[in-house]
Amino acid sequence: MKIKVTIGLIVFICTAFIFIAASEKDKDPYKPTYLKLEIPKGWPKPATNIFAGNPLTEQGFQLGKKLFYDGRLSKDGNFACAGCHQQFAAFATYDHDFSHGFNNLFTTRNAPPLFNLAWVPLLHWDGGINHIEVQPLAPLTAHNEMAENIDSVLKKLRKDTAYPKLFKAAFGTTLINSQRMLKALAQFTGSMISCNSKYDKVLRGEAVFTAAEQKGYEFFKLKCTGCHKEPLLTDNSFRSNGLDVNTYLNDYGRMRVTNDKNDSLKFKVPSLRNLTLTFPYMHDGRFYTIGQVLDHYRNGINTAQPTLDSLLKNRIAMNPREKAELIYFLFTLTDTAFVKNPRFSLL
């Protein structure tokens, strides 16, 4: 009898323990699905881990996606991130030299496409942004872009019925603050990897170039990879490619950030991936076609410019045949799977 009582007591206490432990867990049902950023085969490791202080989760990614497509991040509701970063244009603005912002204003630089951002240490044409998480603050507060302020956006999100739940799923509580909003956006944009162009498939042995593409690739490796380094097709450096300053904008690029005159007219070397979708080209979108860009490198470079990159001092000689072959190669850089990937789409 006494033994039975004792066993009963032990069972009771153990059950109570389990019950207490379980109810503790119920109070905090934060169980996000952790994700890992897949590094494509043959690619270098990103120089910095952009998710080091921002563990990548499915819930964080989905919250970031909703924010990215939400016009309420702008003052009048019309300008979501996705307004200027359109998936079908590899998240650049299709067919626009300058994007349109609040109150019919133009931006002052060509919207860059968004992909493979984990490999980009400094964002923007002038490298002024030092971390992916703080980048959205620039368009969000710019008077000619989303024209909003952070507190106002957060108020709108807190009033919404869906967001508190999504923030809880992503970060454990319903708290909505700028840090969480920015981290969620970084989880979405930082996850965008474009690695399935024909060029990638050829590198992986899954496809073969045509004869013309192959010749274009040989030329490319000889003359272009000094800046457009494989496989990301940029070395993320800042260089002047001999464009004269746009006298309306007077945009001297990286010099604005560093205050160093040696950085005058230097802009970030863009990746050439998805090139056919990201026209017009250059920081001010001055060239509408790839042909115009190549003509600039053939005979348009201002060789008297003091900060001109040393690799371009003699311009890049190419005959019409080489130019055509190079264009054939550049066409292989389009990643249709990426621009149609529903994971990055609103619906």
Next chain:
Amino acid sequence: MVNRPPGKKLALLLVLFTGVLYSNAQHTSPLRVKRGTVKINLLNRVKEAPVVLDSSEYSNPFNETYYISRLKYYISNISLNNTQQPFTEQGSYHLIDAGDTASLHFNLDAAANTYSSISFMLGVDSIKNVSGAQSGALDPSHGMFWTWNSGYIMFKLEGSSPASAVINHKIEYHIGGFEGPNNALQLITLPFAAPLQVQPGKNIEIIITADLDKLWQGMYDLKIAETPAVMTPGILSKKISGNYARMFTIKEVGVL
């Protein structure tokens, strides 16, 4: 089968149970060091006059009059120093805002010890300038973060002056920059007149005066007529930070 008295088992269970509770309690309070409270109280002044936003007229060393409409600066990485075991506040970021009286004083939960000086950074250390989105005092919604050239504004004074020729006679000094030659971060050390003894149960107050009159001179003659606005990191920002770095003095140390 050994027939043990059930009481023993119960006692054993109780001991185990208490043990679990005890280790939990220990786990949640690992701070075994004795601590005391040190209240930091900041008085923003222009020479002897208190900073009153929008309504008080001040005059700089170049006889230029001005009003202050906004004054904010960061104090971070606070330490109490001695030769053996200095105390460093964890997560030490404080935004001082002349428009928010609650921001002008805060408490340090300091290790009990004897200290000879207090030191802090006027500004935000470089790590937090490059580590993405922050919260609390470092939340970018406080208007102390440059969005187009990532980095914290370390010191911000805005207002107006008849000497300023820009729109609405504005003056705007947004000072920051954390990289290389443009590093505007200032390390301030203020020695105590007598050793500071932090003890449990003893509430100490340190009153620090910030004399904004120092903004205008020292490393660089900042004349409103010539330079009504500085809004970027750079050499000028750095020089001005060298001016205001001299603005702090300990007015009083007392026991509350």
